[in-house]
Amino acid sequence: MTTEQPRVLLVGAGAVGQVFAHYLRAAGCAVTFFVKPKYAAEAQKGFALYELKIRERAPAPRPLSGVGVLTSEREVQKTRWDQVWLCMSSTALRAGDWVKKLAASTGDATWVMLQPAIDDREWLSQWVPPERLLTGMIPFLAFQAPLTPGDALAGPGTAFWMPPLTKGLLSGTRERLWPVLSALRAGGYPAQEDPDVTRAASVPSAVLCALMLGLETQGWSFERLLQPEPLARTLGAAREAARIAEWATGASSASVQALLKPFVLKSALAVATRLAPVDLEAFFRAHFTKVSDQTRLMARTYIDMGRGATLDTRQLQALLPQDAPRAPR
The missing domain is CATH 3.40.50.720 (NAD(P)-binding Rossmann-like Domain)
Incomplete structure (x- = not known):
């Protein structure tokens, strides 16, 4: 048979x-x-x-x-x-x-x-x-x-x-x-x-979205992103996005929030850069430039949700281009 x-x-x-x-x-x-x-x-x-x-x-x-x-x-x-x-x-x-x-x-x-x-x-x-x-x-x-x-x-x-x-x-x-x-x-x-994958992936996806917006503002350069001022802005936006995802799905952002510190991100990026069999800086540039509309749509959605929940979105807004699209309904 x-x-x-x-x-x-x-x-x-x-x-x-x-x-x-x-x-x-x-x-x-x-x-x-x-x-x-x-x-x-x-x-x-x-x-x-x-x-x-x-x-x-x-x-x-x-x-x-x-x-x-x-x-x-x-x-x-x-x-x-x-x-x-x-x-x-x-x-x-x-x-x-x-x-x-x-x-x-x-x-x-x-x-x-x-x-x-x-x-x-x-x-x-x-x-x-x-x-x-x-x-x-x-x-x-x-x-x-x-x-x-x-x-x-x-x-x-x-x-x-x-x-x-x-x-x-x-x-x-x-x-x-x-x-x-x-x-x-x-x-x-x-x-x-x-x-529930939507719930499980919600906080990591929100953080990645904010990090990629921050990396883009620095010309896709890790070295420039890790400077104190742009890094502080980007991590602030990532914390906001994580809280919004937590509010929207009920997922806990506690463990991720604890990792969103300059030293931790620098260390994690250094390890990933050494281990990955690909140029991560080049990959992020190529991939997230290709799906830039998606990143902007996601960020706009977080901002709209955050405003509705009276959550802070100021640092996330600062990274988002003004012409970012909203999701069709």
């Missing part, structure tokens, strides 16, 4: 989508990318993936080819899907009405969201019933290599690094969650169940 392959539709074929395609294919899933027509040829051609390891240089590429590629809801409707994965930013998620159309085209499929904005799940629940919606997080670094001209670390292609002891948290109803967990684990991905 044979078991039918789980049919997985990955929305987006960027670095994150490619990494999840790698793990899901390793588990025996039938994986298909759903992309805009202008990206179809590239996805059909295939990709080269490089998994980075600590103290390992220039890993061999892992080909990712032969994956199905669809570009329209009409094509999607022809197949019964078990899982739909959303591999794009929070701003791309909310752009236009494509989510509504895709939800109507994928039947009873389980949807897996990976977006970090604190209200993304609530927004998505307009189109996908909460009992069919799993919430996940992205615990790895993934990027288009090379990061900088002449960088021989990896590429051309997509490089990714799964830090040691990393856990890819997922939450949702057990009926929907366990097939996804089982597939990921079978493919070698460190999947782990969590009662």
Whole structure:
């Protein structure tokens, strides 16, 4: 007796989508990318993936080819899907009405969201019933290599690094969650169940958002960020964002707040810089410049929530450009 392959539709074929395609294919899933027509040829051609390891240089590429590629809801409707994965930013998620159309085209499929904005799940629940919606997080670094001209670390292609002891948290109803967990684990991905990923990730995501805004104001330079004045401003904004996330989700920010001290951040950054098999400064510049609209949307949401809760948002506002977007409703 044979078991039918789980049919997985990955929305987006960027670095994150490619990494999840790698793990899901390793588990025996039938994986298909759903992309805009202008990206179809590239996805059909295939990709080269490089998994980075600590103290390992220039890993061999892992080909990712032969994956199905669809570009329209009409094509999607022809197949019964078990899982739909959303591999794009929070701003791309909310752009236009494509989510509504895709939800109507994928039947009873389980949807897996990976977006970090604190209200993304609530927004998505307009189109996908909460009992069919799993919430996940992205615990790895993934990027288009090379990061900088002449960088021989990896590429051309997509490089990714799964830090040691990393856990890819997922939450949702057990009926929907366990097939996804089982597939990921079978493919070698460190999947782990969590009662509520939105809650668990809320404070770390808020802090990271503020830190990236502060780093951007300093031209993506660690050295400039760690100077007393910009560091004080950035840590102040991070504390505000953490308190707002705590208020919104009920998650405790106590442990994170205790770590938001200049000496602790400097020490943590020094250790991470030494251990990571990638230039973190270059990665943050490339990745968070690409998703800058998402960072600004998240920060604007924290500010709006903070004002509604009469929480201090002055330092967070000081880091946020005035033209930062608000989330569509």
